[in-house]
Amino acid sequence: MAKQIPLTQLRRGQSGRVIQIMGGFGMTRRLSAIGIRPGKKVTKVSAMFMRGPVTVRIGGTEIAIGFGMASRIIVEVKE
Amino acid sequence: MRILLMGNPNVGKSVIFSRLTGVHVIASNYPGTTVEFTKGWTEYKGKRVEVIDVPGAYTLEPTSKAEEVAVEMLKEGDLVIDIVDATNLERNLNLALQLIERGVPTVIALNIWDETKHRGINIDVEKLEKLLGVPVVPTVGITGEGIKELFSRLEEAKRKKPIKRTEHRRWDNIGKITHEVQILTHRHHTLREVLEEASTRPLSGLPIAMLVLFLSFKIIRFIGEGLIGYLLEPFFTKLYLPLITKLSLFLGRGGFLHDILIGKLIEGGIDFVQSFGLLTTGLYVPLAMVLPYILSFYLVLGILEDTGYLPRLAILLDNLMHRLGLHGYAIIPNLLGLGCNVPGILSTRILESKRERFIASALISIGVPCAALQAMIFGLVGKHGGQYVSMVYGTLFLVWLLLGLILNRVLKGFSPPLLIEVPPYRLPPWRTTVKKLWMRILSFLREALPLVLLGVLVVNILYFLKVFDFLANLTAPLIHGILGLPKEAVVALVIGFLRKDVALGMLGPLNLTAQQLVVGSVVLAMSFPCIATFIVLLKELGLKDMLKATGIMIVSAFLVGGILNLIL
Ligand SMILES: Nc1nc2c(ncn2[C@@H]2O[C@H](COP(=O)(O)OP(=O)(O)OP(=O)(O)O)[C@@H](O)[C@H]2O)c(=O)[nH]1
Numbered sequence: 192m193a194k195q196i197p198l199t200q201l202r203r204g205q206s207g208r209v210i211q212i213m214g215g216f217g218m219t220r221r222l223s224a225i226g227i228r229p230g231k232k233v234t235k236v237s238a239m240f241m242r243g244p245v246t247v248r249i250g251g252t253e254i255a256i257g258f259g260m261a262s263r264i265i266v267e268v269k270e
Numbered sequence: 271m272r273i274l275l276m277g278n279p280n281v282g283k284s285v286i287f288s289r290l291t292g293v294h295v296i297a298s299n300y301p302g303t304t305v306e307f308t309k310g311w312t313e314y315k316g317k318r319v320e321v322i323d324v325p326g327a328y329t330l331e332p333t334s335k336a337e338e339v340a341v342e343m344l345k346e347g348d349l350v351i352d353i354v355d356a357t358n359l360e361r362n363l364n365l366a367l368q369l370i371e372r373g374v375p376t377v378i379a380l381n382i383w384d385e386t387k388h389r390g391i392n393i394d395v396e397k398l399e400k401l402l403g404v405p406v407v408p409t410v411g412i413t414g415e416g417i418k419e420l421f422s423r424l425e426e427a428k429r430k431k432p433i434k435r436t437e438h439r440r441w442d443n444i445g446k447i448t449h450e451v452q453i454l455t456h457r458h459h460t461l462r463e464v465l466e467e468a469s470t471r472p473l474s475g476l477p478i479a480m481l482v483l484f485l486s487f488k489i490i491r492f493i494g495e496g497l498i499g500y501l502l503e504p505f506f507t508k509l510y511l512p513l514i515t516k517l518s519l520f521l522g523r524g525g526f527l528h529d530i531l532i533g534k535l536i537e538g539g540i541d542f543v544q545s546f547g548l549l550t551t552g553l554y555v556p557l558a559m560v561l562p563y564i565l566s567f568y569l570v571l572g573i574l575e576d577t578g579y580l581p582r583l584a585i586l587l588d589n590l591m592h593r594l595g596l597h598g599y600a601i602i603p604n605l606l607g608l609g610c611n612v613p614g615i616l617s618t619r620i621l622e623s624k625r626e627r628f629i630a631s632a633l634i635s636i637g638v639p640c641a642a643l644q645a646m647i648f649g650l651v652g653k654h655g656g657q658y659v660s661m662v663y664g665t666l667f668l669v670w671l672l673l674g675l676i677l678n679r680v681l682k683g684f685s686p687p688l689l690i691e692v693p694p695y696r697l698p699p700w701r702t703t704v705k706k707l708w709m710r711i712l713s714f715l716r717e718a719l720p721l722v723l724l725g726v727l728v729v730n731i732l733y734f735l736k737v738f739d740f741l742a743n744l745t746a747p748l749i750h751g752i753l754g755l756p757k758e759a760v761v762a763l764v765i766g767f768l769r770k771d772v773a774l775g776m777l778g779p780l781n782l783t784a785q786q787l788v789v790g791s792v793v794l795a796m797s798f799p800c801i802a803t804f805i806v807l808l809k810e811l812g813l814k815d816m817l818k819a820t821g822i823m824i825v826s827a828f829l830v831g832g833i834l835n836l837i838l
């Protein structure tokens with residue numbers, strides 16, 4: 192079963208595929224420039240507590256994303 | 271001919287630039303090290319050609335001031351060497367394709383080639399070259415491998431007719447290219463990756479951060495004090511003092527020239543801190559008190575920069591920084607500010623909005639004491655006991671926090687979210703790290719030493735002309751009434767405009783109590799920026815915002831100084 196959740200709800204070490212970015216043009220562009228766009232596989236590395244940034248691995252790179260932004264990135268995970 | 275070195279952030283542009291031109295620029299292992307362009311020259315086909323180190327950019331549609339600079343530069347180049355991180359091909363190709371689509375003559379350096387092997391990345395360079403239609407050469411910036419070949423292929427770069435592509439089509443294209451040229455083999459977790467992950471997880475990351483900061487502080491103190499105690503202090507008192515004492519005798523132990531060169535004799539002898547002559551205090555302060563800490567600070571900072579730890583610190587502090595109207599990455603300009611406010615304020619260009627840049631610049635110029643001032647605080651205030659040094663630091667930290675909280679409240683707008691690439695941990699490439707340290711020390715000697723001497727000279731001349739008496743009486747209500755300092759301390763505040771270290775040194779001869787020294791240090795750290803900071807504030811913020819920042823500075827300095835005076 193595939194399920195769609197925000198990036199923030201991925202468990203540590205879990206991977207998902209980016210489905211949609213629920214943000215304006217500017218945010219989508221910033222994210223895609225740094226390598227996050229629909230279709231890409233991301234693996235969660237860690238998350239700071241108290242709604243801190245989420246760190247993901249994508250390809251060979253680690254990227255840190257502020258909580259608000261991360262919660263608007265929707266990924267698909269296989270259960 | 272003018273060659274631009276462009277590419278994504280943190281791919282090795284500055285390393286390659288230094289190698290090509292012999293002009294040393296700072297290179298560090300985090301995105302956003304270079305925020306201005308630097309020019310240099312190199313030889314190409316027997317001719318001198320200009321080479322420009324451009325700030326990193328992910329795309330040609332800028333999202334920060336540093337990226338704006340990069341795109342602006344593109345108009346002025348004849349040829350672009352696009353430096354591509356071979357360990358990150360797909361994302362780096364975005365900029366490469368944008369350049370090629372615009373028809374810009376481009377050559378691609380596939381840099382960080384050395385790391386591809388152990389990371390299980392295999393790239394078919396010939397195929398990539400064919401698909402892109404421009405020369406592609408693997409390079410290793412830190413060793414210089416491949417750079418000769420890169421240059422031998424520059425002439426193949428031709429200007430072409432621009433083509434238009436939608437972003438979507440471009441990404442499709444990139445996907446296809448990477449699929450065809452790159453094979454990834456899966457590798458098991460390495461120690462490096464374990465460390466990388468541990469330092470961004472809260473439970474392990476926070477203790478690691480505390481340990482790193484604690485050790486950094488200890489090492490800076492240890493090396494700084496060691497250099498002073500075992501090298502510079504003995505040199506000045508054992509070798510230099512007898513010499514300069516002879517000169518003092520020769521000059522007749524007094525008079526105008528003696529006062530300017532040697533200064534006042536304190537209890538019949540030369541006192542390197544208090545005499546205030548060009549050849550005594552003018553050399554002793556910058557060389558024996560400040561330089562050792564400049565060296566130890568930049569050694570430790572350089573190692574932190576080159577390992578790639580700083581972006582991890584930014585992640586840990588993101589929450590805190592948001593309360594100050596910034597995001598976590600703003601910790602980097604603030605840390606650089608602890609060395610010297612000027613590069614700190616310049617590097618606020620890595621932040622996205624004007625509001626953030628204003629807040630960060632104000633925080634740095636008010637709440638972040640530079641290494642020169644800190645060295646003097648250790649030296650002068652530290653004599654009275656560690657608790658007084660802690661008071662100065664504690665107060666400045668509180669001011670930094672409160673000011674950020676307040677600015678975040680009163681300024682319109684909000685702080686954009688953190689979005690950064692976290693570079694892999696690397697062992698500092700020692701030659702580059704040492705070279706960077708040497709460069710920073712040289713620039714201190716070149717820029718600070720003349721200003722210190724000028725400061726000392728000006729003080730002596732103004733004393734001689736009795737300008738200070740007038741000024742001291744005029745400002746006595748402020749200096750004495752509010753801050754509780756002797757009215758002569760105003761001189762230090764004035765000289766603080768030239769150099770803060772000299773200024774703090776001037777409080778020495780006033781025989782202040784420990785409490786008064788604390789007030790003086792805090793006010794000096796917070797108040798009017800030194801001339802170098804002043805100029806960079808003007809350049810980065812514009813006249814209006816610079817005046818605003820300066821206003822905040824003066825008001826808060828007197829407010830905090832006044833409060834300290836009351837409670838101490
Ligand atoms: N292993 C390896 N490291 C490299 C190579 N080239 C550069 N580096 C390292 O990569 C990091 C970034 O280098 P910089 O030259 O500062 O990168 P930059 O492209 O100028 O970065 P920005 O100014 O932030 O855009 C530094 O820590 C370098 O030591 C290389 O070929 N191999």
Ligand SMILES: [Mg+2]
Pocket residue numbers: 283284285296297303304325326
């Ligand atoms: Mg650079």
